[in-house]
Amino acid sequence: MTGSGTQPRRLATVARACDIVAALNELGGAGVTELAEHVDISKSSAHAYLNTLREQHLVVRDEGRYRLSLEFLYLGNAVRHREPLFVYGQSVVEDLAADSGEYVHLMCEQHGFERNIYKSAGEHAVGGEYHTTKEQQPDYLHFTASGKAVLAALPEQRVDSIVEEHGLPEKTPNTITDPDELFAELSAIRSQGYAINDEEEVMGIRAVGAPIRDADGEVLGGISISGPTGRFTLDRCHEVFAEKITERANVIEAKLNMSSASESLR
Amino acid sequence: MTGSGTQPRRLATVARACDIVAALNELGGAGVTELAEHVDISKSSAHAYLNTLREQHLVVRDEGRYRLSLEFLYLGNAVRHREPLFVYGQSVVEDLAADSGEYVHLMCEQHGFERNIYKSAGEHAVGGEYHTTKEQQPDYLHFTASGKAVLAALPEQRVDSIVEEHGLPEKTPNTITDPDELFAELSAIRSQGYAINDEEEVMGIRAVGAPIRDADGEVLGGISISGPTGRFTLDRCHEVFAEKITERANVIEAKLNMSSASESLR
DNA sequence: TCGAGCGTTCGTCAAATGCGAACAATTATG
């Protein structure tokens, strides 16, 4: 029995508004009737929701179709610029991508999922294509390098609840789908200080990731470098990329700590 | 008497949820009590809103503070990639920025305001700093080059209603604040094909902008190049930048039309 | 140890919303 305590109160109207935003995103815009069918509410309700969101400038109407407005771009930018990991990590990610020629990602954990904060493509970068338009399936932590690095740095009970909530879906034959196996892997990651993704998300792609912690030792997120198995042999992963990535993770940590140290001077 | 017809129905709960999102953005995160005071609702209500938004993954809680999640970054990216102006204009903007060394912006009109879709900074770029964290005042169309270019390409009655709704606030002594003056200016812009911002938004900065239209002649948005008055003399604006910017606007239009032409082949 | 402030829960009542039907507008079609 896991579910303890009481659930916080839910506002159905707010939840539905969020569903509508999600639907508009998936559909890339919709008319009243189409949307009403998609989220299973009456036409008149759909109309009311859409027009309220439009009044709030989150939705625009163009030729009878309602679409999400560019307000989301502004909000997203603002959110990102408030993320310390982005503020202090952006240039580090760019440098490493330029030096190595590969793809470098900066991410953190939110709601038990992986969220990319920033990515930079080196000259020979492969993969990392973004889910732009279509339904973007959420990114799990257990099949990416930085994701596993973050999991390894999280309290075990947190990992437990994440696994319980989201499960360990399989993406490739190499994906870790067994909780015990995952915990063994996390333990290994803890001792070596970095994580390797050996074609566990996409066949043909390996990656190496490291966690980024704040001054108190809490994980803020992770950084990873990824590329084709040809250039990312297991040997090179352990020998050259592991060092590169942990070094850069350290640089970001240092920048973070310097900034928080100077903050406390006030 | 302007207000004709009836207003569409407003869902107060949805509007409040949007207010809360906006408040969290302005405050950069908040606790329950702080937020409740800021949007003037009870603590228990604030609690319910925040937890519903959290359940929907739009908000995260970290050390007792609620903040907007990176979901907004994903949504914003998706919105942008669905914008034809971005898809076909991004590389053009980058090229012009690189060639000229100046700031180049791609924008469109939404809700009577200017919304930036993409920007690229050339080597000597000045200005264009983004409102990242703090309360971002909306950008008006009447004091930017691309904004005026778009207004000039919009139906007059549309401009009327925009002016009526948002007014013509003054940003610098050069800002056009008189409707008649604005309409005269728009008329001039229509005949010359481009717009000039002569320190109307920021003192020391001039810009030249041009509209971008689809195959039916409807404006989709605008593109502008901006820089310090030293390099952007009025002469050079009219002679060299006006040609540059209209040429690039045309390139984007061509790309747009080619893509929509090939679409209709199905 | 105690107090102050914040976060959370609960019950009640007023208010807001969901629905369907009717109407208007727009587009497709013969």
Next chain:
DNA sequence: CATAATTGTTCGCATTTGACGAACGCTCGA
């Protein structure tokens, strides 16, 4: 070009929902 079919919009009513304030629990600091 006229008519049909589809979509968007408005309205009134029944009912569910959310707002409030009080009380409780928790955390942090004095």
